[in-house]
Amino acid sequence: MTFSIHGLAVARGIAIGRAVLVASSRVDVAHYFIQPDQVKQEIDRLSKARDAVVDELQRLQKDMPKDAPHELTALLDVHLMLLQDEELASGVRLWIEERFYNAEWALTSQLEIIVRQFDEMEDPYLRERKADMEQVAERVLHGLKGTGSLVTQARRPPRPQQELQLGDTMDVPLVLVAHDLSPADMLQFKQSVFTGFVTDVGGKTSHTAIVARSLDIPAVVGARSASQLVKQDDWVIIDGDAGVVIVDPSPIILADYGFKQRQGDLERERLSRLRHTPAVSLDGEKIELLANIEMPEDTKAAITAGAVGVGLFRSEFLFMGRQGNLPGEDEQYEAYRKAVDGMKGLPVTIRTVDVGADKPLDEARHDAAHLNPALGLRAIRWSLADPSMFLTQLRAILRAAAHGQVNLLIPMLAHGSEIRQTIALVEQARLELDRRCTAYGPVHLGAMIEIPAAALSLRLFLKHFDFLSIGTNDLIQYTLAIDRADESVAHLYDPLHPAVLRLVADTISECIAQGKAVSVCGEMAGDVTMTRLLLGLGLRSFSMHPSQILSVKQQVLRSDTAKLALWASQVLDSDDPASLMPS
Ligand code: PEP
Numbered sequence: 001m002t003f004s005i006h007g008l009a010v011a012r013g014i015a016i017g018r019a020v021l022v023a024s025s026r027v028d029v030a031h032y033f034i035q036p037d038q039v040k041q042e043i044d045r046l047s048k049a050r051d052a053v054v055d056e057l058q059r060l061q062k063d064m065p066k067d068a069p070h071e072l073t074a075l076l077d078v079h080l081m082l083l084q085d086e087e088l089a090s091g092v093r094l095w096i097e098e099r100f101y102n103a104e105w106a107l108t109s110q111l112e113i114i115v116r117q118f119d120e121m122e123d124p125y126l127r128e129r130k131a132d133m134e135q136v137a138e139r140v141l142h143g144l145k146g147t148g149s150l151v152t153q154a155r156r157p158p159r160p161q162q163e164l165q166l167g168d169t170m171d172v173p174l175v176l177v178a179h180d181l182s183p184a185d186m187l188q189f190k191q192s193v194f195t196g197f198v199t200d201v202g203g204k205t206s207h208t209a210i211v212a213r214s215l216d217i218p219a220v221v222g223a224r225s226a227s228q229l230v231k232q233d234d235w236v237i238i239d240g241d242a243g244v245v246i247v248d249p250s251p252i253i254l255a256d257y258g259f260k261q262r263q264g265d266l267e268r269e270r271l272s273r274l275r276h277t278p279a280v281s282l283d284g285e286k287i288e289l290l291a292n293i294e295m296p297e298d299t300k301a302a303i304t305a306g307a308v309g310v311g312l313f314r315s316e317f318l319f320m321g322r323q324g325n326l327p328g329e330d331e332q333y334e335a336y337r338k339a340v341d342g343m344k345g346l347p348v349t350i351r352t353v354d355v356g357a358d359k360p361l362d363e364a365r366h367d368a369a370h371l372n373p374a375l376g377l378r379a380i381r382w383s384l385a386d387p388s389m390f391l392t393q394l395r396a397i398l399r400a401a402a403h404g405q406v407n408l409l410i411p412m413l414a415h416g417s418e419i420r421q422t423i424a425l426v427e428q429a430r431l432e433l434d435r436r437c438t439a440y441g442p443v444h445l446g447a448m449i450e451i452p453a454a455a456l457s458l459r460l461f462l463k464h465f466d467f468l469s470i471g472t473n474d475l476i477q478y479t480l481a482i483d484r485a486d487e488s489v490a491h492l493y494d495p496l497h498p499a500v501l502r503l504v505a506d507t508i509s510e511c512i513a514q515g516k517a518v519s520v521c522g523e524m525a526g527d528v529t530m531t532r533l534l535l536g537l538g539l540r541s542f543s544m545h546p547s548q549i550l551s552v553k554q555q556v557l558r559s560d561t562a563k564l565a566l567w568a569s570q571v572l573d574s575d576d577p578a579s580l581m582p583s
């Protein structure tokens with residue numbers, strides 16, 4: 001039966017495919033397709049891993065001291081029984097034989113089905129066996145590690161959408177459905193087989209949503225109970241424009257969305273013709289359209305989209321999901337240099353690490369003891385709390401600046417003392433490189449304006465910095481006291497709130513008055529419904545995901561900034577700015 005689930009639209013477009021349900025903790029399990037002639041080999045690999053776990057448990061059972069608690073032996077019995085459970089074995093085999101999933105993926109797919117059956121059991125004792133089943137599967141997954149085939153992450157070309165039939169079982173695109181995904185998990189999807197995704201939690205500007213936007217695949221977040229309502233292998237349509245997920249669509253609905261999907265493809269193709277067109281408004285104002293990137297490889301997409309530089313390299317993605325092994329100076333230098341080289345002489349703005357809040361370094365270091373992580377040891381506060389780590393990053397960035405135009409951007413500053421400490425550490429990093437006789441280059445130093453306190457003390461910031469970059473995602477979060485990652489308050493997250501607009505407008509006009517460069521690098525910069533207002537407020541530099549650049553350029557080409565300035569001042573003075581925005 002067809003039904004729909006409503007969430008928040010975060011990444012444009014339509015994806016149609018079969019649902020793959022993945023528990024957040026299993027996201028880093030490899031997902032790839034095997035070749036039909038590898039089926040037997042993959043089943044053998046799985047059987048070997050399972051047999052090894054059976055052997056291990058039987059050995060443990062044999063060596064158990066006589067006085068061991070009875071519960072322990074009983075637990076081993078349960079685990080052995082579950083391991084040899086026919087439903088698990090035959091289910092996993094089917095995913096391999098019929099869908100050509102690799103063993104790990106097949107095992108986790110079947111596990112999701114069985115776990116759900118456990119959840120539905122009335123008997124509390126049986127319900128609790130779910131944890132045993134998960135432990136057993138984890139052991140087998142562990143046993144499979146390092147025994148995979150060489151074709152990991154191979155991407156099978158999906159069949160053209162118009163050929164999709166509801167009865168299809170093979171060769172169809174897959175969409176991922178999960179309760180939650182961390183930004184680090186999302187990065188794994190860059191080369192994955194999924195063509196869209198849905199999560200239960202998350203806000204529009206949560207970092208998970210931001211990374212989804214950078215992947216440029218249709219996505220819906222904040223869909224509440226989607227991961228419980230959607231079943232493994234259900235047909236699903238993700239409407240990333242409307243924030244709707246349609247489950248088990250009828251053939252008519254499927255055909256309708258297939259049509260919309262093709263329209264979207266055509267629109268993209270049309271926009272791609274603007275790639276080499278300079279971003280100049282109708283009244284001749286040159287507008288700078290820059291790219292936000294997470295990894296050095298993203299510079300390819302930036303160049304393809306016609307970006308004239310990188311306005312925000314979120315360097316923290318180099319630090320995440322590494323189980324505490326932070327990248328050293330050389331590793332960081334190589335990454336920054338790669339980004340600089342990738343931009344072929346265009347400027348690259350590298351932001352120093354901004355971990356904390358919804359960007360934990362890794363699960364182990366995610367300190368739940370901090371009750372308000374967004375207000376805690378985040379971004380520059382984290383860097384200043386560990387000067388040696390910060391100096392390592394600063395040296396790496398300064399070294400990369402020897403290879404091209406680099407701007408150094410500092411996140412989340414609020415206090416004069418933080419500004420002074422930061423500048424002193426940049427100077428110290430230079431001195432250390434001098435002492436080592438290591439080459440480095442000049443950098444422009446910039447601050448992010450993302451805390452209201454910063455937007456209200458611009459004189460202080462402009463005294464010390466060459467440029468400012470407005471981080472509207474956090475500026476909105478902190479001005480309105482709305483957790484940007486919490487879907488339950490997403491309706492209150494309002495870029496058009498008069499207070500937000502006032503802080504953005506004042507920052508732009510103060511920079512213009514003092515002849516300093518200013519840009520917006522929050523999601524507002526890539527939102528086409530905001531382009532004209534920002535132009536009217538005097539903004540001439542926008543930084544956004546490469547996938548948004550051409551749509552924003554189209555708006556720029558159709559705008560007369562002189563006319564927009566008049567209208568923007570009315571919007572700014574209004575108590576209800578939304579009422580003055582074009583519908
Ligand atoms: C912002 O806050 O607007 C910003 C660009 O930084 P991030 O989204 O990484 O917090």
Ligand code: MG
Pocket residue numbers: 411450471473474
């Ligand atoms: Mg921010």
